[in-house]
Amino acid sequence: MASPGSAPEAELSAYRLRRERELNSLYTTARSLTALGEVDEVLRSIVRHAHELIGCDFAYLSLLDEEGHLIVRASAGTISPEFSSARLPPGLGLGGRVIESRAPYWVSNYRAAEALPHDSAFDLLVPREGLMALLGVPLLVGDEAIGALFAADRTERPFEKDEVALFSAFAGHAAVALNNARLYEQTRSSLERLKDAYRTIEDQVATMERAAAVHESLTHVVLTGGGPGDIAQLLVEHLEGTVTVLDRDDRIIAARSPGAPGAYAGAALDPALREEARTTGRCATARRADGAHVSVVAVGAGGGHFGFLALARGHAPDPADVRMLERSAQILGLLVLMRDARVEAEERVRGELLMELMSPAPLHPAQRDRALARGVDVDHLDTLVVAECPGRTASDVVRQLKPLSARWSGLAGEYLGRATMLLRAEDPDAAARALHQELRRALGAPSLVAADRITAAERARSFTLAQRCLKVMRALGDEDRGAGTRRYSMYALVFDPDRADDLDRFLDDELGTLLAYDRRRSTDLVATAAAYFAQAGNLSRTARALHVHLNTLLKRLDRIGTLLGEDWREPESALRLQVALRLHGLRAVVDGEAPGSAG
Template structure:
């Protein structure tokens, strides 16, 4: 019996050992297969899900979850299998708290058969609120180690109280070691992939920068070519449209459009207020400014400047907003545009200086030297055929501005324009042009945008300086007559020629002495105002009441003055012929005072 008993006991022990070995082989085989499957994964999230799924199957507990250390040292749940509560998936335990804190501190497995009753553990109140909802009771935790560094912990939990066997702990720990390696590999793979993406992005950025630099170099070369070949704003606008698309508009310092590309398209598109605001801001800041209009198009404006001077604006209108490289291209183009305008102005200024010198020489009474004639002919001016002198006056514009507007007319009529004695003056070959004063006035009025007086005088012989003096005196007469916006020839005011023709000053003196002598002498000796009274009388068509009000005197005073005039000039001074002569004399006397100042005495 003893043997039998002994034999029976031995057979039972061998069977248990065999069963244990078979179970261990299955567990190890499962562990091996699981480890192989984990190493094949690359995505971090996928590895996390696979770890908890395989751990759940391997250990056979109610649920498994995995937590990783974040930047603040908290254990944050990243994946779980078998859990019920949705709140549990957001579990986050502070450093040094709970079973996970113990596992990370010791870098070794640790388990409790009843977590809620484990008083030796420093509990986290927030996590403890989640424990009943999930029914967590028995809990096993093993560290996830990468070398000597703990990156997190893997947990196996049961909803009933029970111990964890050494074999379970060892198996779970072995699995966690493989899982940590797989997770670390996935992290390294993710970091490598991110680094690769960054390198690819950097390479693309470098390629884009190289392309931008190549395009900028090509544009710079093209702009240089424009400068060297004497190109203009239209060439710059065409080049920018080729590179940036859209519509490019170039304006001068007076907001006049110099070029628009493509041809025929408006630069403002009905956005005048926006364009004006952008131009003001661009001129004030010196930078490129952009805004989106009501039509959805983006408008970018930059001021063209050179040598501290403002020369105009460059505007790009297109659907897409400008990129930094586009802004730099616009800025460089604006600089080139300013340089071109500066060079053009320098050429124009030099030409104007030469033409101004020619004008001064032609206005001189001295005979012209043959070299001066040749210099004039080289500029298309035949001095022997200049038959008209023009003087322009515009109180709202300087003489230089007026001369700038006169240039096209002087070229059209084969003449010269410039300043002479501080006045805008022009010599023309008008020929049979009879309506020249009105034609010039209408055109200049539009160009200047302000009222102007234009006086033309036909030159006789070489008396250009005399014609200039006549034109200036005629301007004074026009102003005295109340004219502020008119074109006229000196011959149109022949009735006032006695006033503005210095050669007829003696005639004017004799006429005024014969007509007004007694009144002028009486006023001089007695400080009276008989001349002014007679002028007011005729100005109000002989109406006594209106005349008295105009002179601010009583009617009786006026009647006494009129009687005195009758004594001095004769009782018939108000007859038709006498009145006409006296009225004309009074008017000429007033005009001479306006042109030359009051007569002496």
């Protein structure tokens, strides 16, 4: 039997294997580029690693000929010889859609995809190969589509967003490698034909070798777990200028200069230049007022925008420098994509750990070890917090709690539809106030936070107390506050299920006669008494609040006196009755009953 923690561990293991496939494919493609191999060799390498990367039944790559036909040039995993040399006329099939749109496109069942214009010759090959689900992404060199890369399965299924994004990022990388291999072949042919142009060709080869060396260095950064700062420093060393990396919110996350590696010597990026880079997907260059040339490339992968990469220096970049910047932006996009996937997996595991801790079952040692690996000592999680924000879902609130949980060495997630957090705190009330301030600032709206000290590892009980305490806070008019449940201990009879019998006895002693009378006669004496005390005994205001005539009110008050005794408005009796009425109303809110019910 699998342990409770096996599913998350399997998921993390699968994620690590997928990441390893990504990096291995990236490294192998880079080696093909560095070796300046033959085009056919690069084509075979691309489909082989694409097949491994996406984990599909088979993969193939088609290139456009001079007449616009898509011709299969390489495949991996195919079984039909005819399919390995298939031709698709312009504008037909899924390949035609990918070339025309220059964007990824997929179908879960190619044969049933009526929205695609089918080619009869190609459709004859589909059943022989068993093709069913098909994903295609364009191979782009600048704005030009030179072909398409396909992943296919022999069973019907959808392609997830992450698969499409990853396959698109790989296709962009593959297009660079293929284009460089083509350039190398063209250069070698020119060298053979034009002996008198040897010096020029030698310079071109040197430029390509420099670009290949940089690309291999970039790949090494990825393989060794480097980040934007490492890539920025590498570009500074090769391009001799100030390099800046901005995230999707235009915040600087890395900046390097030749004179001071940790300093930012550039200026704010021109919005028009950023927009051009983002719109075209190419490097955009402009000259600043101080004479420096600024080159900007948008960082993205799979159609997502992750920020910008900028180079500032005294002279404009040459074509090789532009390619280097664009290639670096692709690598940065892949890094962000992998980082986001890693963060998402980590957050999912932390949420699952919280669910396991809330379970009454004993914690498995493996679960305890997984928590310790994330800096969480489950034996010291002594406080439970429940939070809510009107107009926001529990998922929205959890999204803000998760980064806070790491600072508190705790866990955050959604439990029974509530934003919940387990943490370690000396004072639950102080913790609730601090978390309330953080949440209010992050959400930009009033919020409520209740914290309860966990005793004897009864986390489920603390959850019940905290979430019921929130209802009491709201019923008392608190709409923007953080507090511990002890601060509302005078209302504990209402929100503590273990004291429900005490509350029942108290309410029965003080209100039982009125409640029974209301049930039998369909009257509303309980509400009348509550309104009377709420209006400080003022008869006119009480009548207006109840929307009844003054004579009607007087008759009701006389009836209350008859049932409770004429001293019901005396200080001692009135105090007990007011407390009972208040607790009765609060319990109706907490339990979701009508305030006048017997409860």
